[in-house]
Amino acid sequence: MVKICCIGAGYVGGPTMAVIALKCPEIEVVVVDISEPRIAGWNSERLPIYEPGLDDVVRQCRGRNLSFSTDVHRHVADADIVFVSVNTPTKTCGLGAGKAADLTYWESAARMIADVSLSDKIVVEKSTVPVKTAEAIEKILAHNGRRGVRYQILSNPEFLAEGTAVRDLLSPDRVLIGGRETPEGRAAVAALRDVYARWVPGDRIITTNLWSAELSKLAANAFLAQRISSVNAISALCEATGADVAEVAHSVGKDARIGPRFLAASVGFGGSCFQKDILNLVYICECYGLPEVAGYWREVIRINDYQKCRFVNRVVSSMFNTVAGKKVAVLGFAFKKDTGDTRETPAIDVCNGLLGDKAVVSIYDPQVTGEQVARDLAMKKFDWDHPRHLQPLSATEMAKQVAVAADAYEAARDAHAVCILTEWDEFRSLDYKRMFDAMHKPAFIFDGRNVVDVAKLREIGFVVYSIGKPLDDWLKDMPAVA
Ligand code: NAI
Structure with missing residues (x-):
């Protein structure tokens, strides 16, 4: 045995x-x-x-x-x-x-x-x-x-x-x-x-030499993350031109050489692996004297950081360039749906960005506890190429500015804006009219995961931003985001 x-x-x-x-x-x-x-x-x-x-x-x-x-x-x-x-x-x-x-x-x-x-x-x-x-x-x-x-x-x-x-x-x-x-x-x-x-099945068990197996894992994660950064880079261009990233991704993914998976634009990738494994790959390339290869993969992370910054800037610039003292509901804190894992979740950087601009955030996630949120937002991150405004706040500032809500409606009550940061299924079927009625006007929704029906929400009266989608007139009038 x-x-x-x-x-x-x-x-x-x-x-x-x-x-x-x-x-x-x-x-x-x-x-x-x-x-x-x-x-x-x-x-x-x-x-x-x-x-x-x-x-x-x-x-x-x-x-x-x-x-x-x-x-x-x-x-x-x-x-x-x-x-x-x-x-x-x-x-x-x-x-x-x-x-x-x-x-x-x-x-x-x-x-x-x-x-x-x-x-x-x-x-x-x-x-x-x-x-x-x-x-x-x-x-x-x-x-x-x-x-x-x-x-x-x-x-x-x-x-x-x-x-x-x-x-x-x-x-x-x-x-x-x-x-x-x-x-x-x-x-x-x-x-x-x-x-x-x-x-x-036997044909799915691949055997290789040791170094190929070790490197294949780093390469696979780098390729997956690179697809996300590629579609996210295109999402910025979609917003600038009036193209719709979902339509572009669908058309691109129909090419059998490319395939449809991992082409959903979002506020950015998270999780304990992608960033860590690419950084590791970058370091290995540098150690082996391959700076061009290192630089190529480093860009995947730069675009991911850019996407998170762009999202925060979009929120702030749309709301008259200030969120100071305004309640912002954050729906979803886990790095993806169906997990309670928050390691490297984009929600940490987005919340820290909003908190840095003095917003009051009310966070709801079906699987993440208040203690976990507090730990994550107090945490110091290694500051490799991270912009200044993404630095975390002190514990005292955080206690004043962060609350954890029992559900999406509580998070949105008296809020000026809702930010959707995880694609939990339940966020697709919320009663958005009920949320709208309980919010300050103009009421904003910033959908970082493209889960809402933009047309329906605009009909209710929301100003809606959805990554890579044609912009509301309201958003077009606001200063360009960097
Ligand atoms: P984790 O942090 O959830 O679990 C690691 C566990 O190892 C911890 O519970 C820790 O207490 C324990 N540990 C550390 N040193 C120990 C020791 N000397 N003796 C006994 N226990 C010890 O990490 P996770 O997410 O399971 O990842 C593990 C590895 O798998 C990492 O290298 C990660 O990159 C890789 N990986 C993770 C994936 C994921 O989705 N989380 C997917 C594929 C690979």
Whole structure:
């Protein structure tokens, strides 16, 4: 019987292992973490992350062949395959600050594996790591491991998207496994392939060398984010010319070489991965002496920052160039729908921009708590090329200027404007007439996710701005936004 242990019970480790346990009842899967609250959450009725369908999968396997534990050493020692799915955030200080991946958690996990292992292990990189990390891990294990214990390192990056994680894991576009091109390396790849082959068709399991697998994950995220920045760049031109970005994206996406997905214009991409992984790619390119390649990918992030700034500027300039003391309802704080995750959400930058202009914001999100909002808005961000007005406020200023509402109607009551920052389905069917009646006039809606029916809202009486859509006369008359 194969035993799997996964280090890191986060957005990736938890769902990935739950699906492996579901599909492989004869494999014992233990997810370990140093965070006691996280493990307690996984062992409770209220899982620590919100992900559609996940409760059901966990309920089916927990106590059967899936468990969650803080006894990291014991379970790592017992396992045949150790997945490492710890966080790899952007470094905030020292060499490469604001760009390079911080591998502190990874290194400490690797040293711990070397310390406690008494039998051979396959160590699987599940976290997204810089290309060539496997080489560093091999060295740590070789120099610190016990005599006679052998390790094979595999790269098996995860491609799930938050909000659809369970669906993506049950039916992945591909599973990627990279390993050493030696007999031992090939045997390790085959062992991991056997796990996935229980539910993933063979032609969707790709095997490569280690460096291709590591780099493919960074490249895939860079390509996805680049599509968003491309359509967002076009959205600015649409507003300037009277074209409609939805029509342009539809026409462009009909080309089979381009395809229709990931072409929705928005206030910008967020989430823990896109920005971090592109910055990491930029840093790697610089380290390998490829400044042109680094510059190319850096622009994807610049356009994303530009899009968030443009949105804030549009709000402020439309409202007579000042939002000081005006209540602005913010609908949606998570970085996308169907998740409570707020890491790098554009809502943080937009709210900080509005707060910097002295607005009073009232935030509603169906999955994000008030404590989380307060933490996010107080947080210092690494200030890589971020404009000054996106700097966070002090805790005292924030308490005066930020409120969290129980629903969209409470957020909009007595507001001058509504900003939609997450595409939650419920925002498509709100009673906007009711909101309009309770707002100051002129009442503005700034739709950062293109979820509202612009014509209907204009009929109600709103001044409406929707990213990349033809502008109201009102907005055309306002000074151009930078
Ligand atoms: P997360 O922050 O939700 O979870 C990481 C967990 O690792 C935390 O609970 C932390 O306590 C734990 N941890 C850190 N060091 C540890 C140690 N030494 N021993 C035991 N536990 C330890 O992070 P998330 O979102 O799950 O991401 C993990 C990795 O997967 C990152 O490299 C990320 O880039 C990558 N990834 C994330 C995706 C996402 O949608 N969130 C998608 C694909 C990849």
